[in-house]
Structures are given as structure tokens and as C-alpha cells.
Amino acid sequence: MDKLLDILKKRHISVTEGRKKILELFLKSPGALAHADIERSTSANFDRVTVYRTLQTFVEKGIIHNIPTADNAILYALCKDNCEAGHHHDNHVHFICDNCDSTICLEKVAVPEVKLPKGFTKKQTDVVVSGICIECK
Amino acid sequence: MDKLLDILKKRHISVTEGRKKILELFLKSPGALAHADIERSTSANFDRVTVYRTLQTFVEKGIIHNIPTADNAILYALCKDNCEAGHHHDNHVHFICDNCDSTICLEKVAVPEVKLPKGFTKKQTDVVVSGICIECK
DNA sequence: GTAACTGCAAAATATTTGCATCCTT
DNA sequence: AAGGATGCAAATATTTTGCAGTTAC
Numbered sequence: 001m002d003k004l005l006d007i008l009k010k011r012h013i014s015v016t017e018g019r020k021k022i023l024e025l026f027l028k029s030p031g032a033l034a035h036a037d038i039e040r041s042t043s044a045n046f047d048r049v050t051v052y053r054t055l056q057t058f059v060e061k062g063i064i065h066n067i068p069t070a071d072n073a074i075l076y077a078l079c080k081d082n083c084e085a086g087h088h089h090d091n092h093v094h095f096i097c098d099n100c101d102s103t104i105c106l107e108k109v110a111v112p113e114v115k116l117p118k119g120f121t122k123k124q125t126d127v128v129v130s131g132i133c134i135e136c137k
Numbered sequence: 138m139d140k141l142l143d144i145l146k147k148r149h150i151s152v153t154e155g156r157k158k159i160l161e162l163f164l165k166s167p168g169a170l171a172h173a174d175i176e177r178s179t180s181a182n183f184d185r186v187t188v189y190r191t192l193q194t195f196v197e198k199g200i201i202h203n204i205p206t207a208d209n210a211i212l213y214a215l216c217k218d219n220c221e222a223g224h225h226h227d228n229h230v231h232f233i234c235d236n237c238d239s240t241i242c243l244e245k246v247a248v249p250e251v252k253l254p255k256g257f258t259k260k261q262t263d264v265v266v267s268g269i270c271i272e273c274k
Numbered sequence: 275g276t277a278a279c280t281g282c283a284a285a286a287t288a289t290t291t292g293c294a295t296c297c298t299t
Numbered sequence: 300a301a302g303g304a305t306g307c308a309a310a311t312a313t314t315t316t317g318c319a320g321t322t323a324c
Contacts, residue, residue: 013303014297014298014299014302014303014304015298015299016297016298016303016304016305017297017305018304018305019304035288046305046306047305047306047307048288048289049289049290049291049305049306049307050304050305050306052288052289052290053304053305054304057304067265068205068206068209068233068265069205069263070202070203070204070205070261070263071203072203072205072211074209093251095253095257098260106253106254108254109251109252109253109254112249112250112251113249114230114246114249114264114266115246116232116243116246116266116268117243117245117246117271118271119270119271119274120232120243120266120268120269120270120271120274121268121269121274122266122267122268123235123267123268123269124266124267124268125264125265125266125267126263126264126265126266126267127251127262127263127264128262128263128265129251129253129257129259129261129262129263130259130260130261130262130263131253131257131258131259131260131261132257132258132260133256133257134254134255134256134257137256137257137258150278151277151278151279151322151323151324152323152324153278153279153280153322153323154280154322155279155280156279172313183280183281184280184281184282185313185314186280186281186282186314186315186316187279187280187281189313189314189315190279190280191279194279
């Protein structure tokens with residue numbers, strides 16, 4: 001019942017050290033991660049290039065999805081179990097601190113329902129709030 | 138009744154060739170513009186740096202706002218009239234089409250209020266919905 | 275005239291690509 | 300063994316900074 005292996009094998013991609021470590025980071029982390037977070041992580045210090053390629057693979061395979069934010073940062077977050085490649089369902093609000101730059105997943109804060117105009121089909125909703133976190137207050 | 142001058146003067150920033158040309162581009166264009174669009178524009182070919190600085194100034198003064206996109210490009214769009222510097226009241230939902238990859242401002246769809254846990258201070262909320270747009274339906 | 279804006283050069287960052295080597299299956 | 304993944308080096312691309320010259324008010 002190794003969740004890590006399970007996730008990777010389900011996608012039919014080979015299980016390597018790099019992928020395991022990076023995926024573990026996501027599983028452990030409370031919220032979304034930026035590319036830089038992963039690079040800086042002591043437990044998973046790979047080549048920049050490997051991080052780029054791994055994240056790209058994960059996105060393609062539907063393991064993670066990216067959350068664009070207005071300030072040009074890109075965050076990556078784990079997809080829920082029922083995600084299929086290309087079908088992401090992730091509904092927690094993410095918070096980015098303008099001061100310490102950390103990203104926090106506000107599990108308690110549900111993503112509000114958004115009503116789209118006619119003709120649009122909703123697949124996923126991402127909400128990113130920025131401001132000052134509880135640590136920096 | 139020169140809209141261009143009006144917009145710039147309202148923000149108390151000096152009226153220069155560069156700013157007029159770039160702002161004109163936004164007024165003429167039907168949708169959002171990427172940095173590259175502006176740089177490439179024959180009618181407004183300035184130094185890269187000037188484009189960066191002009192866009193930054195416009196964002197700061199509330200003339201334009203940036204739109205997060207899934208593919209890591211940054212788009213800029215004109216703010217509505219009631220924007221103040223630092224207080225973007227054009228807080229609408231953005232939609233990214235999974236199929237054609239275009240980004241659309243859903244002007245009619247307001248960003249829902251998000252309640253943060255105690256200790257957090259909210260400055261900005263970004264809502265990005267992805268799915269299939271009306272064109273690709 | 276003064277403060278602000280611009281262009282140029284260059285530094286600092288970020289991302290992509292090619293290739294040889296190593297690992298997974 | 301074969302195909303894919305990784306690390307390194309280097310090519311590209313992007314963004315920021317400093318400074319001298321120019322322009323707006």
C-alpha cells in the first residue's frame with residue numbers, strides 16, 4: 001500500500017528516485033509548491049533540469065496540475081485521487097504570503113461555486129488568495 | 138475628450154510617447170495582450186525595458202491588470218473605469234480553455250468572497266476556472 | 275530647472291536542448 | 300537489452316538594474 005508507487009504505476013511511468021522524492025514532497029506539503037520550493041528542498045536536490053522535466057511529466061500524466069497566479073508565479077498542486085490525466089478536481093483555497101512567500105493550503109476554506117455564462121463548461125476552479133499569513137502577522 | 142490623455146492624467150503620471158502608444162494598443166485591441174505582442178507591434182517599437190517599465194507602471198496605477206494563464210504566459214488587460222491605483226475593482230473570474238488555450242475575462246462573473254482563518258490578511262484573490270469555452274463547445 | 279522617462283549595456287534569472295551515461299523494467 | 304530518465308554543459312529566453320542622455324511639466 002505504498003501510495004507513492006501506486007500513483008506512479010497507475011500512470012505507467014517508471015519509478016525513479018527523482019520522481020519518488022518530488023512526489024513525496026507534494027504528499028507531505030500542506031499546499032501547493034512552486035518550482036523554486038522543490039529546487040530548494042534539501043531532501044530532493046536534483047538538477048534544475050530534472051525538476052523541470054519531472055514536473056512537466058507529472059502535469060501531463062495528471063498527477064499534479066498548475067495554478068496560475070496573477071503575480072506570475074506558477075504553483076503546482078497534487079490532484080485528488082479521482083483525477084484522471086487531463087481531468088483535475090481539486091478544491092481547496094491556496095494562500096500565498098506576500099512576505100515569507102510560502103504557500104499554504106487552506107483546507108477549511110472551500111472553493112466557492114462559480115456560475116459560468118451559458119456555453120462554458122467548467123472543469124476545474126482554482127482560487128489563490130494572497131496577503132499576509134498568520135506567521136508573518 | 139482624448140481618452141488616452143484622460144486616462145493618463147487621472148493617474149497623475151506624465152504623458153509620454155511610449156505610454157500613449159502602448160495605451161493606444163490596449164484601447165484598440167479586442168482582448169488581452171502579452172508582453173511580446175506589445176514588443177512586436179510595429180506602431181510601438183520601444184526598447185524591451187521600456188515596455189517592461191511601462192506595463193509595470195500601468196499595473197501599479199490601475200490602468201491595466203494582469204491575467205494568469207495556464208501556459209505561463211502573462212497577459213495584460215485594460216481595467217475598467219472604476220479601478221483605482223492599487224485597488225483593482227475589476228476583480229472578475231478568468232477562464233482558461235483547455236482546448237483552444239485562450240484566456241477569457243468573465244467580466245460578468247464576480248470573484249466570490251473568501252473567508253480566511255483568523256490571522257490571515259487578504260490582499261488579493263485570483264479565481265481561475267478552466268474547462269471548455271463557448272467557442273470550442 | 276527638476277523630476278521623471280527612455281535607451282543602451284550588462285547583469286541576473288529562468289527555461290530549453292543536446293548528448294553521454296545510468297537506471298528501470 | 301532497450302527505452303527512458305538523469306546530469307552536465309551550453310544555448311535561449313526573460314527580467315532586472317545602473318547610468319547617461321532626453322523629455323514632460
